[in-house]
Amino acid sequence: MSAETLVRIIFVFYAALFGIVIGSFLNVVIYRTPAGKTIAKGHSMCMSCGHTLAAKDLVPLFSWLFLKGKCRYCGAPIASRYAKIESLTGLVFLLTALLHTDTAFVLLLDGTGVFVYMFIYYVLFIIACTAVISSMMIWYDTSKSFMRLSLIPVVTGFIAVFVLSLMSSGGLSFFEISKRLMVWAGSVIVITLVATIAGMAVRKSFSMEEIGLDILFAGIFSFSYYLWFAKWYIAVPVIAVSYGLVRALSSGKAKRYSGIFGAALVIIFMLIVYFINK
Ligand SMILES: [Zn+2]
Structure with a gap:
């Protein structure tokens, strides 16, 4: 694999991961904007049992995947919508990064x-x-x-x-x-x-x-x-x-x-x- 290909792959990979994280933020925007609430973070808890969620439960997309869409504490199903929006945002970032890999390439090599x-x-x-x-x-x-x-x-x-x-x-x-x-x-x-x-x-x-x-x-x-x-x-x-x-x-x-x-x-x-x- 040439150095150029490697740079392109790394760029696209990190763009997708970054997109998933941003998707998690968009979930908050989508929920809070129509409610007229500020986009500041409160405590996250399970909608069913009320258990406060730990950092390991809140990793965008991956927590939902590892927990198979269920609450770690009570087993109640967690809506897939959040994970879907995180995946969608990850996908959009991945696609735009694919179309812009030249950006990453010149970023390193163009003076x-x-x-x-x-x-x-x-x-x-x-x-x-x-x-x-x-x-x-x-x-x-x-x-x-x-x-x-x-x-x-x-x-x-x-x-x-x-x-x-x-x-x-x-x-x-x-x-x-x-x-x-x-x-x-x-x-x-x-x-x-x-x-x-x-x-x-x-x-x-x-x-x-x-x-x-x-x-x-x-x-x-x-x-x-x-x-x-x-x-x-x-x-x-x-x-x-x-x-x-x-x-x-x-x-x-x-x-x-x-x-x-x-x-x-x-x-x-x-x-x-x-x-x-x-
Ligand atoms: Zn629960």
């Missing part, structure tokens, strides 16, 4: 400083992904969206486009950087508007909760701006209409799944773009 920008971009994308996971689960539970979560992909997306504009070869003028940011912002607005209008046409109702969800997904889609780049003017209408359809069609009983459907669509688009660019 030019380009890696710093690539790494910042990667971290911003991961933060945006955690906001999407939390939001789609909160939407599933409560049909509510929270602007402070919805705006995370938009803010991180804005910084990512700015950072990648700075690293463009040859250096960009202030005018060119502003132009890229304007195009990016315009696409976020277009995707949000198309999705909102499509949804309203079907549901015949208007709600800030729905718009919050659309802003969230417009933000995460806009991360692929640099991947499409020259084709972005084609990509935005395609993305906006596809997402608008998914949101419009997932009304009624499917409504609570619309966050999850939206997230699946984001993943599909990201993978398509990745393989087009490969």
Whole structure:
């Protein structure tokens, strides 16, 4: 095995482990945000017997696996949902790390400083992904969206486009950087508007909760701006209409799944773009 392959494997492995730990934190966010509670840690105890849980019972995902989904003290079953969200977050981190292994590679071998920008971009994308996971689960539970979560992909997306504009070869003028940011912002607005209008046409109702969800997904889609780049003017209408359809069609009983459907669509688009660019 070459040193390069080893670096890539280590990077992906630690990203997945880190994702599982972050997933455990997201479980707290998903539970506490709609309840209006602060995300500070209290004592964890078994929901059935009330026994205070020790550190060994609280290792994300692995405790649940080793205890076979049962309480160590009373044997009552523990909901698999927490372990599922931890696995999902681990998987998202693993996938994004796989698509970004070049980041880890240049991190060690590239002396030019380009890696710093690539790494910042990667971290911003991961933060945006955690906001999407939390939001789609909160939407599933409560049909509510929270602007402070919805705006995370938009803010991180804005910084990512700015950072990648700075690293463009040859250096960009202030005018060119502003132009890229304007195009990016315009696409976020277009995707949000198309999705909102499509949804309203079907549901015949208007709600800030729905718009919050659309802003969230417009933000995460806009991360692929640099991947499409020259084709972005084609990509935005395609993305906006596809997402608008998914949101419009997932009304009624499917409504609570619309966050999850939206997230699946984001993943599909990201993978398509990745393989087009490969
Ligand atoms: Zn118990």
